[in-house]
Amino acid sequence: xxxKSSRLTFAVLATGAGVFSMLQSLIAPALPTVQHALHTSQSxxxxxxxxxxxxxxxxxxxxxxxxxxxxxxxxxxxxxxxxLAGCLVAALAPNIGVLIIARVxxxxxxxxxxxxxxxxxxxxxxxxxPGSISNLSAVIAAGGGVGMVAAGPIVTALDYxxxxxxxxxxxxxxxxxxxxxxxxxxxxxQGHVNWLGAVLLSGWLVALxxxxxxxxxxxxGSVRVVGLFAAAVVLFAAxxxxxxxxxxxxxxxxxxxxxxxxxxxxxxxxxxxGMYAIxxxxxxxxxxxxSAGYGFGASVTAxxxxxxxxxxxxxxxxxxxxxxxxxxxxxxxxxTGAALGAVACTILALWHDxxxxxxxxxxIFGLGIGLAFASMANLIVGSVPPEQxxxxxxxxxxxxxxxxxIGAAVTSVLVTGHLQxxxxxxxxxxxxxxxxxxxxxxxxxxxxxxxPRRSGRSGGKTVGGxxxxxxxxxxxxxxxxxxxxx
Numbered sequence: 444x445x446x447k448s449s450r451l452t453f454a455v456l457a458t459g460a461g462v463f464s465m466l467q468s469l470i471a472p473a474l475p476t477v478q479h480a481l482h483t484s485q486s487x488x489x490x491x492x493x494x495x496x497x498x499x500x501x502x503x504x505x506x507x508x509x510x511x512x513x514x515x516x517x518x519x520x521x522x523x524x525x526x527l528a529g530c531l532v533a534a535l536a537p538n539i540g541v542l543i544i545a546r547v548x549x550x551x552x553x554x555x556x557x558x559x560x561x562x563x564x565x566x567x568x569x570x571x572x573p574g575s576i577s578n579l580s581a582v583i584a585a586g587g588g589v590g591m592v593a594a595g596p597i598v599t600a601l602d603y604x605x606x607x608x609x610x611x612x613x614x615x616x617x618x619x620x621x622x623x624x625x626x627x628x629x630x631x632x633q634g635h636v637n638w639l640g641a642v643l644l645s646g647w648l649v650a651l652x653x654x655x656x657x658x659x660x661x662x663x664g665s666v667r668v669v670g671l672f673a674a675a676v677v678l679f680a681a682x683x684x685x686x687x688x689x690x691x692x693x694x695x696x697x698x699x700x701x702x703x704x705x706x707x708x709x710x711x712x713x714x715x716x717g718m719y720a721i722x723x724x725x726x727x728x729x730x731x732x733x734s735a736g737y738g739f740g741a742s743v744t745a746x747x748x749x750x751x752x753x754x755x756x757x758x759x760x761x762x763x764x765x766x767x768x769x770x771x772x773x774x775x776x777x778x779t780g781a782a783l784g785a786v787a788c789t790i791l792a793l794w795h796d797x798x799x800x801x802x803x804x805x806x807i808f809g810l811g812i813g814l815a816f817a818s819m820a821n822l823i824v825g826s827v828p829p830e831q832x833x834x835x836x837x838x839x840x841x842x843x844x845x846x847x848x849i850g851a852a853v854t855s856v857l858v859t860g861h862l863q864x865x866x867x868x869x870x871x872x873x874x875x876x877x878x879x880x881x882x883x884x885x886x887x888x889x890x891x892x893x894x895p896r897r898s899g900r901s902g903g904k905t906v907g908g909x910x911x912x913x914x915x916x917x918x919x920x921x922x923x924x925x926x927x928x929x
Contacts (some may be wrong), residue, residue, distance in 0.1 A: 448624060448875045449568075452877035455625055456625075460555045460556055460582060460583050461589075463526060463552035463555050463586070465593075465610070466495070466526075466590070466639075467495070468587045468588075468590030469593065470492065470590075471591075472594040473594050476598055476603045477539075480603060488539065489656075489660070489771050492546075493653070494546070496844065498550020499551075500550075500649075500652055501645040502551045502554050504693070505554075506553075506558070506833075506837070507834050507835075508833060510557070510558045510833040511630075511831065513631075516621070518554065518558055519621060520621050522554045523555075526551065526552040527611060529548030529549030529552075530607045530614060533549065534604045534608045534611060556840045560836045561578070561628065564927075565832075566626055573769065573821050574766070576817065580819075584757040584761055588753050588757055588758075589754060591747050591754070592754055594661055595744030595746070595747045598610070611713045612717035630829040631830065636693065637687075640685045640693040648841070650678055652847075652848050654672055655848040655849060657850070659855050671910070683696070693834065694834050694838055702895045703894055704826050706893040706894045707823055707826075708842045709887075710777055710888075710894070711842045712843065713883050714887040715845070716853075717880040717881075718808075718847065720851045720880050721808060722731060724851075724876065725791075726746045728795070728873055731867060731868075734865075750805050752809060753808055753809035753812070756807070757810075759813065760813030760814050761813035762813075762817060767819070768821060772896065773817075773818040774818070774892075774894045774896060776817065777814070778892055780810075780815030781815055781890075782809070783810050783811030786881075788806060788877050788878070792878045795873070795877075811884075817862060820836060823836050825837050855880065857876040857879060858872040858876045
């Protein structure tokens with residue numbers, strides 16, 4: 444076997460990123476089982492998800508930048524080892540506290556996304572970069588779907604701990620192969636990690652995401668929620684100031700201001716709001732007893748099977764996007780993906796009385812997710828210098844997660860704001876929630892239309908010009924009105 448094989452490298456990257464994506468959704472359907480097995484409360488059990496979200500949000504951009512500086516392979520292996528340790532501790536966790544700590548460690552794996560995109564850009568032929576990024580994005584998107592589908596059968600046939608034992612074996616083998624066969628990327632950023640910027644970035648992310656995820660329990664008007672939101676604003680302002688003054692910023696704000704970057708990130712924020720909310724609330728809708736006037740009383744396994752069309756469609760459209768991107772462009776794919784999500788949520792708001800309608804919506808939404816994931820990654824990678832790939836793609840993933848937290852929080856308010864005497868939400872709550880998600884996804888499609896068109900590129904490298912020239916041109920274009928960029 445050759446020391447350097449792009450196929451083997453891609454297999455390692457896809458496996459690692461796919462497992463992390465699967466871990467995002469795999470535990471959600473099993474939370475009631477975890478709560479009962481570890482003798483804890485529902486509010487405490489939700490921290491199994493919250494801890495993972497916060498950890499991933501903090502580590503994704505920071506370790507993406509570390510990879511740019513010290514080497515992407517070295518950082519990739521360290522992150523895989525952290526995920527392996529986190530899964531092992533979670534599988535053996537004797538109580539909920541240890542499980543939550545294990546989920547924090549697993550969250551380090553969020554850096555697998557930017558590191559993988561960076562390694563592809565550095566190591567693969569320019570002509571193969573867009574297709575490889577699209578394929579990797581398809582695996583990442585499908586990983587979340589696998590988690591939703593597989594959780595029920597695994598818990599039913601074995602035990603919730605096997606949700607972590609399976610990843611232990613997969614990640615262990617992946618790490619060994621990565622050490623032996625993944626090459627170290629030659630492109631290195633200059634400078635050092637701005638640790639003040641890292642602390643401030645971590646601070647405002649936690650201060651923003653924590654109340655969004657816990658407001659339903661703490662209360663939107665509670666001192667903790669309001670205080671954390673205020674702290675997020677202050678810390679965000681301090682972070683911007685620190686990054687602007689730093690000679691080696693964690694996130695280069697000039698890059699974030701590029702028209703192709705800020706428009707893509709805006710679309711990511713709104714698309715993430717719709718996508719994560721659907722992942723969070725559609726299985727619960729399906730599992731609601733029909734006595735509530737809606738729902739199908741489906742089991743965890745049955746509700747996962749209804750999401751199977753989404754899983755298949757995500758993977759297929761993600762792979763196809765790699766073939767379509769050179770023809771129609773990443774901008775068109777992102778716009779189409781967001782529009783498909785808006786169509787799916789509109790159908791869901793109007794018609795959700797039959798299971799085939801849910802399956803149809805899942806399939807349409809899956810097509811949108813596959814197209815959007817692949818195109819967002821390609822737009823970011825093709826717009827920033829090689830030494831900024833990790834930080835920029837990490838921030839894009841983070842912005843999508845922030846959008847997801849906002850979408851899930853707002854949808855929760857609409858769904859659970861008025862409850863039936865039985866304690867179940869009214870059908871109108873879900874209808875209003877799905878309508879809001881359709882509006883948000885339509886906004887993502889409109890934001891995608893603002894992404895500037897670009898020709899003569901392949902794999903993020905300009906033809907007949909340097910990337911620095913492209914960066915300068917886009918910085919000059921950033922002062923133009925967005926409407927002039929199309």
